[in-house]
Amino acid sequence: MHKICINVYLCFLRVYINVCACVCVCVCVCVCVCVCVCVCVCVCGKKCFLQMLCDDVFARNLFSRKQREAQSAPGWKLFGKVPLRESPPKDSKTIQQEYEAKVSKSGQRKNLEFEPLSTTALILEDRPANLPAKSEEEAQRHRQEYDEMVAEAKKRDLYEIFLSRAKERWKSFRETGSEMESDDSADRESSLDLIKLDISRTFPPLFIFQKGGPYHDLLHSVLGAYTCYRPDVGYVQGMSFIAAVLILNLEEAEAFIAFTNLLNKPCQMAFFRVDHELMLKYFAAFEVFFEENLPRLFNHFKSSNLTPDLYLIDWIFTLYTKSLPLDVACRVWDVFCRDGEEFLFRTGLGILRLYEEVLLQMDFIHIAQFLTRLPEDTPSERLFSCIANTQMISGNRKWTQVFNALLKDKEMEKSSSPTVKNS
Numbered sequence: 001m002h003k004i005c006i007n008v009y010l011c012f013l014r015v016y017i018n019v020c021a022c023v024c025v026c027v028c029v030c031v032c033v034c035v036c037v038c039v040c041v042c043v044c045g046k047k048c049f050l051q052m053l054c055d056d057v058f059a060r061n062l063f064s065r066k067q068r069e070a071q072s073a074p075g076w077k078l079f080g081k082v083p084l085r086e087s088p089p090k091d092s093k094t095i096q097q098e099y100e101a102k103v104s105k106s107g108q109r110k111n112l113e114f115e116p117l118s119t120t121a122l123i124l125e126d127r128p129a130n131l132p133a134k135s136e137e138e139a140q141r142h143r144q145e146y147d148e149m150v151a152e153a154k155k156r157d158l159y160e161i162f163l164s165r166a167k168e169r170w171k172s173f174r175e176t177g178s179e180m181e182s183d184d185s186a187d188r189e190s191s192l193d194l195i196k197l198d199i200s201r202t203f204p205p206l207f208i209f210q211k212g213g214p215y216h217d218l219l220h221s222v223l224g225a226y227t228c229y230r231p232d233v234g235y236v237q238g239m240s241f242i243a244a245v246l247i248l249n250l251e252e253a254e255a256f257i258a259f260t261n262l263l264n265k266p267c268q269m270a271f272f273r274v275d276h277e278l279m280l281k282y283f284a285a286f287e288v289f290f291e292e293n294l295p296r297l298f299n300h301f302k303s304s305n306l307t308p309d310l311y312l313i314d315w316i317f318t319l320y321t322k323s324l325p326l327d328v329a330c331r332v333w334d335v336f337c338r339d340g341e342e343f344l345f346r347t348g349l350g351i352l353r354l355y356e357e358v359l360l361q362m363d364f365i366h367i368a369q370f371l372t373r374l375p376e377d378t379p380s381e382r383l384f385s386c387i388a389n390t391q392m393i394s395g396n397r398k399w400t401q402v403f404n405a406l407l408k409d410k411e412m413e414k415s416s417s418p419t420v421k422n423s
Helices: 002-043 049-059 074-079 092-107 136-176 185-189 192-200 216-229 239-249 252-263 266-272 276-293 295-303 309-318 326-339 341-354 364-372 380-388 399-408
Strands: none
Touching: 136 216, 136 252, 192 216, 192 239, 216 239, 216 252, 239 252, 239 309, 239 326, 252 266, 266 276, 266 309, 266 341, 276 295, 276 309, 276 341, 276 399, 309 341, 309 364, 326 341, 326 380, 341 380, 341 399
């Protein structure tokens, strides 16, 4: 009796296990069906599950190896192999044209229903909340500094633009063999031949700016880009020395920015644009302090009919880089960037003071030759000592006051001494 009960219990247990297994299988099938339904709804949202099951599985022959044209639904593209499209090779000119067209198209303003915000909209506040508010002067100074940084960034972009224009200009020059004649003197001075000739004469002992040197192309690019940036000024002989010093100390784009800023100063612009009237005012102001500091040498120059333009033009055009040794000229630049144009003329007076006794023994021709090409062993310490001993005050007036007074004076006395009279 006991054995019969055990057998019955085992039978019921087997039945129970089979039923549980069937239930588990059914549950798994249901879960799979639900997942399939979700996938089908996501992929083919416009079709119901039964229609997709009938159409895609039976009618479209899902398990056939050969794909048919009907298998072009979006769902099939997700999992099927898409052949690569073969595009014809493009040359660099075509790629450049397509890129420029894309940039110009993206730069066009579209008709939007809202106003696009600038990048400044990302800055929600001028100052963190835990810091005190800026004063009005500080805020104004920061806005000015920000505008200057934006302007410098734009100049960096302008360098690439004008450099590309210069390259196109050089390319057309090589193809045609000559440039277009123009009545504008600035255009004539910015000719390719003059730039090439001046580069070959830039710091020849270094032999780094001549053809084949490491900085030849950089100097050529900076000068060519400037002629396109300022066609009203063009290229003037002597610019290559200034650009060369900047290239030795800065990267290409930064050298172009510094070059344009340096030449944009009033004194440099007056000389490079050959503004005769303004240049005469600078010469007259120089003679005021020349007579004040070195009266004996001033009278000797007057008796020899040696005018300041014979030596000052070369000094100002090249900022002393051609006349003085390069290391001494760089020291002059350091103070010039701090003190402004006054120091350029003060340096000229310092040179005259340094060689005063030598110049007093020379005649007109030898003085002009000596001042345009100073000795290579010019002692820098003695030179700067002479510059420091030069007083830029005449009749209680500083350089700026003397120069402004000369600008207001419309009729200058040519025969008398240029010393400005005290008012």
